[in-house]
Amino acid sequence: MEKCLIKSETLKEKMLNEKHGSKRKYKEDYNRFNLICSQKQVFQKTVEVVWYSYFFQYLSHFVAIHTIEGFTVVNNAEVDIILKLLCFLHDPVNVGNLIYSSSGKSSLYLCLERDQYQRMQAMIYAIEEINKNPDLLPNITLGYQIFDTCTVLRRAMEGTLWMLSGRKEIIPNYRCEPTVTFAGIVGDSGSTRSIQMAHILGLYRYPQISYFLTSPTLSNRKIFPSFFRTIPSDVFQSRGLANLILYFGWSWVGFLANDNDYGQLSLQVIKQELINAGACVAFIETIMTGQANRNAPHIVKVIKESTAKVVVVLSSNPDLLPVVEELARQNVTDRIWIASEAWSTSNILSKEKYQHVLVGTLGFAVRGGQLPGFAQYIYSLHPSKAPNNSFIIELWEEIFSCKWTNNLSSDDRTSNTTAHDCTGEETLGKSKLKVDFGITFNVYTAVYAFAWALESLLHCQPGKGPFHNGCANILSFDPWQVCYLHFSQS
Known part of the structure; x- marks a missing residue:
C-alpha cells in the first residue's frame, strides 16, 4: 500500500508540472491509482514496469489485434x-x-x-x-x-x-x-x-x-x-552445423543471418568454430527483419557474385521467405543450403515453386516426440465445431482456397479474390x-x-x-x- 501511495504522489507531482494538454492524462492516472489503492488491489511487487505501459499505450496500432x-x-x-x-x-x-x-x-x-x-x-x-x-x-x-x-x-x-x-x-x-x-x-x-x-x-x-x-x-x-x-540452446546447434560443414570438407562458406539475437549470436559461434578448423568465410550478409523485403535484392546479388556454393542460413521461415522469393525470381540454383532448425522443416518453404532453389538443403530439425491422438485431433477440426474461432476459418480458407460465406471478415484476409465458397464438406x-x-x-x-x-x-x-x-x-x-x-x- 505504501508503494502505491508513493506512486500516486509521483503522478500528482507530474500532473502539476506538466502543461495543460498533458494534465488530463496524468489526472486520470492519478485518480485510477488512488481508486485501486483504496480497494487494496495492490500487486506487491516493484513498480519499475509501470513505465512500460506509458511507452506502449500511446503508440498507434498498425496491426489488428487477434x-x-x-x-x-x-x-x-x-x-x-x-x-x-x-x-x-x-x-x-x-x-x-x-x-x-x-x-x-x-x-x-x-x-x-x-x-x-x-x-x-x-x-x-x-x-x-x-x-x-x-x-x-x-x-x-x-x-x-x-x-x-x-x-x-x-x-x-x-x-x-x-x-x-x-x-x-x-x-x-x-x-x-x-x-x-x-x-x-x-x-x-x-x-x-x-x-x-x-x-x-x-x-x-x-x-x-x-x-x-x-x-x-x-x-x-x-x-x-x-x-x-x-x-536446447543454440550453442549446441551452432557447433553441430559447423561439424556438419567440416564433415563434408566444405571450406569456402557464405552466411546469411537475421539481424536479431537468434541470427547474430548463432553466427558468432558457428563462424568461430569454422575459422578454428581452417575454413574460410566468403561473405556474411544480414537479413534485415525491419524491412519488408528483408534486404533480399542486395543479398541475392552477393550470392550470385560469390564463388561460394555453400550458404549457411540462420533465420526463421517468415524472414527467409522474401529472400527465397527473390532467389526464385532470379533463378539462382546450384547452391547447397545449410538450414538452422527454425526453417529446415518449414511448410511454407517446402512449396513446389521453391524446390528448384532449395533442393538439396541440409540442416537440423527439432527432435519430435510421441503425441498419441494429436494427428486425429488436428484432422477433426472444422469451422462448424467452433464458429466463433476465426483462426480455424482462416486456416480453412487458406488450405482449400475458398471463402467461408458465414464469415463476414473473410474478404479482409483472403488474398485470392476469385476463391470459391467453402462447402463445409472439406x-x-x-x-x-x-x-x-x-x-x-x-x-x-x-x-x-x-x-x-x-x-x-x-x-x-x-x-x-x-x-x-x-x-x-x-x-x-x-x-x-x-x-x-x-x-x-x-
Missing part, C-alpha cells in the same frame, strides 16, 4: 488455474504483405502461419488431456488464453502486460482476474520478443517456458530467473496439411511442465514442503512458488 480465450468448460467460473500462450499466428510483414492500389494507399495482409496454428492447438490439446486425466491435478480445471503477437516486438510486450494485468487495459503491478489464478506463460518463439518478455516476467518471478527460443543469452539464471525452455484429413510432431511436442511438454509443478504444489504436505512457511494454496499461490517447484528441481 486474441482467443478458451476454456474446457462452458462456465468460465469453473476454471481454477489459467495458462497463457504468446505466439505469432500471423506474419504482417510477409511477402506480398503490402498491397498497393492505384491510389497509392496500402493495406496490410496478415498471413496465417500453419505451423504456428498447430502449436496453438498443441497447447489446447494438452490442457484438454490434462483436464480429462483423473490422476493429474484432480478436481482442478486448467484454462487457457492465447495472444497473437504477429511477430511484432511491441505486440509481444503489450500482450505480456495485458496478461499480467488480466485485462486489455494495461495496469502494471495489478491483477484484475480475482476468480482465476494465473500460473505462467508459454512462449514466445522469437528471441528478441522472448528476451524482452523475460525481463518483465522476471520482475515478478512469473514462470515463462519457451518452446522454440534457442538464444544462449537466456541461459543466464541471474538475469532471467523465471525463464525456462523445452528446446476435411483436413484429405488435405495437404502435414501434422508437425517437432515444435508442437515442445509446446505439449511445456504445458505438462506447468501441470507437474502444480501437481507438486497440490500434494505438498505441511512440514515436508520446500517453503519455510509451509505449503502454498493451489488456488492462491505466488508465481515464484511455481518456479521453484519442479522447474528449479529439474
